[in-house]
Structures are given as structure tokens and as C-alpha cells.
Amino acid sequence: MRIGVVTFPGSLDDRSALRAIELGGGTPVPLFHGSNDLKEVQAVILPGGFSYGDYLRCGAISRFSPIMESIILAAEHGFPVLGICNGFQILCESHLLPGALTRNADLHFICADQKVSVENTNTPWTNNYKKGQEIVIPIKNGEGSFQCSDETLKELEDEGRVVLRYVGKNPNGSRNAIAGISNKRGNVVGVMPHPEQAIEDLTGPSEDGLNFFTSILKEMVGR
Template sequence: MSVRVGVVTFPGSLDDGDAARAVQRVGAEAVRLWHDNPTLSNVQAVVLPGGFSYGDYLRPGAIARMSPIMEKIIDAARGGMPVLGVCNGFQILCEAGLLPGALIKNAGRKFICTDQVIQIVNASTVWTNAISADQKLTIPIKNADGQFVADRRTLDAIEAEGRVVARYVRRNPNGSYRDIAGVTNEAGNVVGMMPHPEHAIDRLVGPSDDGLAVFASVMKALVNR
């Protein structure tokens, strides 16, 4: 079965190339999608990559959320299509209302670029089903607006519903509430995370190859449908 995974490029995307390579490494076809073209080109999943779409003007992800392709992605996600948002992609998903909460300036008000250990809390999503629950992954982070925030009611709800996908361990690099590094929607097909799994697919150039499991998960889910 040929699996087609779309990787969206917005003006200011930086990590679309790495995301496409990660998709290819797990045996899927990476389909490059331009933000201004309102078609998904028959893909079966979508990755919104990291970067600084539209220079983070207004606030990160706010303008990208209005790109023509996002209306197609929102409709597809609500219909069950797997969608992964990494860093800026996570911000876009929150702006689009597909994920709860918001991402604001890091608690230390500084850009952070470092390797980070996270623990997978929910291993049943489309993007984590090839990972064991409580498994720890070492994955790079690089963000200035990576602090995940939400009101207490929302935080309590996503905790109770098992929608926290990953937490920071050993340290909380950006002040995210309850150490949250990633969340999912109720259906488990939309996931956002601040760490960059696409930068951890090869031990030669990254801290680990732990990030491959994220992309292997969506392959597993799509092939077994």
C-alpha cells in the first residue's frame, strides 16, 4: 500500500524539508503542499512543520491559520484524517481550533534550542501508537513561543480525557503548564507537539532516532485501516 503524507510549506516554514525526509524514512511518499493551493492532492495524512510562518506577526500561527489550504485541512481533520503539527505547526493547530490551549512566549523570554527528554503519556493516538506508554524519547526543541497554556478547566479536562500526549521530564524548558509537551484532539487523529521528531531520525546527525517512531505510528495506523 502506498501511503501519501502531505507536508505543508508556509512562507517562513523552516522544517518542511526535514519533515518530508522523516516521512520518506518510514516508507511513505512525501507530498509537498503549498499553503496557497487549496487542495490536499489525495494525501492520507498531513504534517504542519516548524518554522516562523509569516514571521510570527500578530502571534505565531495566527496568519498561517488563514491560508487557503487550512480550510481543507480543518475539514479533513474533523473527518478523521491524521494531522501532526510540530512547533509552529502546533501553534497553527491551536489557532485553528483543532487543539485546545495556546502557545505563548517562553517563561524565560528566551529562544531555546536544546535536546530534550519527553515522556509519551498517550500511546493510542494515530501519531504515537508505535510507541510504548511512558516511553522516554530524546528529541530537539527550538522555540521562543513554546509555553503551552490553558485555563484550569481546560487543563483538568484534557488530563481527565487522556489528551496529554507527552510531557517534559527532567526539566521544563519553556514553562508549559503541567509540563505538557504535546496534546491531541478527542479523536486522537490530530496531535501537536513542540519538540521536533523530524530532527531525531538519524543518530549520525541528531541526539537519537527516537523521532522516527512518531512517523512510523501514522504509517502503522494508515496501513492497518
């Protein structure tokens, strides 16, 4: 099972994501923003970082890269895409996901181990979790406050498309404490916390993030 990770200029967590895929049992495939070649991967991850220095708006410039043309087209046909942190911001800028990520309410860059609950397990990236399961994975961002219109918020809640929700104090002012969402079809998921940084005890606060990378394998085998 080939899973791609896109490196944009300024990506930081691309290597961690590649490693998480390997630990999950998949075959990691590095992809490059400047090429529209998806190298026959069966799913793709947009990693965290500061692509294009977060200039203009986070993700705003990466969204127009050649690889994103291929990803947007594929995603509209059901291809699984996971955006983590900056990747989530890129997915919102691409309009593959609704809403936007804005400056944290207290203006701080937050780096912390965060408890979140997995609210939607019907996505290719979360099917190995139990609904309502509480997990601890790191957040590290300055623009993680999820904002959208009242109408969009209602739609996300009514359709069960909130994938992750912060537990305890809302760290950044996100509407309804939303930490991750999916598109209508469920194949595109964006999360602010970093599952790829919680895959083994040595380097993370837990192994709670690993299920993101085993879920996608289960999804593919089940097809």
C-alpha cells in the first residue's frame, strides 16, 4: 500500500509522516510540490510545517502548486487525503474542506500534548479508533483556530463530520472546540493535532496517533 507525503517548500513534518506510514505498515512515498505526479500512491498526506513561510495566509500559496492540482482532482473522486496542521490549512485554502484556520485566540504559538476525542470513525483515516475514544497527541501551531459560518458549523455537526474535538479547555478559540473535520464524502480529513508525532513512546507523548496510519491500510484492504 503506497501512501504519499508531499514536501512543500517549508514543510517540517514530512519525514515524520513518512516514518509514521512505515511504522503503520504502509510503503511511504515522498512526493514533491513542483510535480503533478502522484507516483501511483493510493492515498496522500499533506504534512505540517510552514509552507512558503506562511506568507499571505497559511497554505494560501501551496494550494496552487502543481501537485495540488492532481490531489484536488483525485480527492473529488474519493481519493483519501489527510492534512495535518499546515496540511489542514492547505485543504481549507483549496476548498476541499470548509472553513479556515486563523490566529490562535490568545495569539500564542501553542506546543503541547493535547487530549482530543475521536468523534467520527467513518473515515479512511480514523476507522481503527473507537467512537468517542480520547487520545493524547501534540498540537504545535500559531494559526489553529477553526472558524466557519454558522451555517457550515451546523452542517458539520449535523452530518457528523467533526473528526476530532479538543477535550478540556479549548486551546485556541476554535468554534465548537473543533480540532479536525472531514468533507461530505469522508475521504478528505484535516486535523490540527499531529498524529505522526505520537507513534511511539520514545519520541511522543503516546502511541495514540498510530491508528491514523493503520486505519488507511484497513480501508484499502477492505475495498
